[in-house]
Amino acid sequence: MIATESLSKRFPRVTALDRLSLDIGPGVTGLVGANGAGKSTLIKILLGLSPATEGTAAVLGLDVATSGGAIREQVGYMPEHDALPPDVSATEFVVHMARMSGLPPTAARERTADTLRHVGLYEERYRPIGGYSTGMKQRVKLAQALVHDPKLVLLDEPTNGLDPVGRDEMLSLIRRIYTDFGISVLVTSHLLGELERTCDHVVVIDGGTLLRSSSTSDFTQTTATLAVEVTDSDTHPDGTRALREALTAAGAKLHARVEDGLPGAGHILLVEATGEQTYDLVRDTVADLGVGLVRMEQRRHHIAEVFRTDAHTETDAEPAAREPVAAAQHAAQHSVQHAAPHAVQQKGHGRDGI
Numbered sequence: 001m002i003a004t005e006s007l008s009k010r011f012p013r014v015t016a017l018d019r020l021s022l023d024i025g026p027g028v029t030g031l032v033g034a035n036g037a038g039k040s041t042l043i044k045i046l047l048g049l050s051p052a053t054e055g056t057a058a059v060l061g062l063d064v065a066t067s068g069g070a071i072r073e074q075v076g077y078m079p080e081h082d083a084l085p086p087d088v089s090a091t092e093f094v095v096h097m098a099r100m101s102g103l104p105p106t107a108a109r110e111r112t113a114d115t116l117r118h119v120g121l122y123e124e125r126y127r128p129i130g131g132y133s134t135g136m137k138q139r140v141k142l143a144q145a146l147v148h149d150p151k152l153v154l155l156d157e158p159t160n161g162l163d164p165v166g167r168d169e170m171l172s173l174i175r176r177i178y179t180d181f182g183i184s185v186l187v188t189s190h191l192l193g194e195l196e197r198t199c200d201h202v203v204v205i206d207g208g209t210l211l212r213s214s215s216t217s218d219f220t221q222t223t224a225t226l227a228v229e230v231t232d233s234d235t236h237p238d239g240t241r242a243l244r245e246a247l248t249a250a251g252a253k254l255h256a257r258v259e260d261g262l263p264g265a266g267h268i269l270l271v272e273a274t275g276e277q278t279y280d281l282v283r284d285t286v287a288d289l290g291v292g293l294v295r296m297e298q299r300r301h302h303i304a305e306v307f308r309t310d311a312h313t314e315t316d317a318e319p320a321a322r323e324p325v326a327a328a329q330h331a332a333q334h335s336v337q338h339a340a341p342h343a344v345q346q347k348g349h350g351r352d353g354i
């Protein structure tokens, strides 16, 4: 669907993409990176809207440098920011966008009705967009990306500004774009966890370079980590330490990395989970020690937090200076293997998870 080879984009002061080589197949692919990682820049190049400085890119086998128009005929685009006209209804706007994509009037109206129904805006379709909530505006943006029945859609931060329920609804809508209609999706986010729930494949970029590209199952298999927090007791005045020693003695693998700047920092053990038995081992060990279990949850990380936390630990462990990009890459490769985003499973009780 998408292939780039040594793709670079340099602005006068910033290198937004740095020799990025990617190969993305059909399905739902997540493009994850912190703010400024280069996600929007990549999308604009793929649409033929912005020229690359170096390297090549092809979308659906078409060269972005020479076939921008043909690419945009077959690809839908949902931009990050909205520039929706407030005084027209969703129907008027989406019909207009369908007409701009070349659909005849009747087909444009029919496709608009179908698409607005699909994104859950059918009831509200005649109200002016200016009165819509953020979630409804995001759905209008999604509808206009889908209305011309593209083969691929590029969605730039579609969950931006949504509350947790809105995010979940948007993510399941995105999933259904592929499962119900066979339209492949490239979706960006700075939240690794939400893309892992939705995507078949995840690509991580930072500073315009590729950190990792792998199937979601590979990702989650290697990233299962349990965060465990316990109370102290009279017998074990340092409950965390007692649990660390008992789990290590029982053969569990604990990560040296500590949590910074989060509730319970310094009291959270990160245990590598090899399956359900790890949950049982932690539960039984906590019970044997007679300390209280505050939380036991599968780890979900904000991608930027992953980089920051590991970069910090690395400084302690490896004082040798690194090039910034190499350090970030090392940190991410290391952390991505250890951070565990997937669905949070809370088996403990007490305080909220992080």
Ligand SMILES: Nc1ncnc2c1ncn2[C@@H]1O[C@H](COP(=O)(O)OP(=O)(O)OP(=O)(O)O)[C@@H](O)[C@H]1O
Residues within 6 Å of the ligand: 011, 012, 014, 015, 016, 033, 034, 035, 036, 037, 038, 039, 040, 041, 042, 080, 157
């Ligand atoms: N037109 C431009 N002129 C100069 N610098 C730019 C331009 N567009 C993007 N950049 C810079 O390129 C880098 C990558 O930006 P980009 O918007 O692609 O990141 P992003 O991953 O999409 O992040 P965000 O989610 O914050 O938009 C940033 O440092 C940004 O400031």
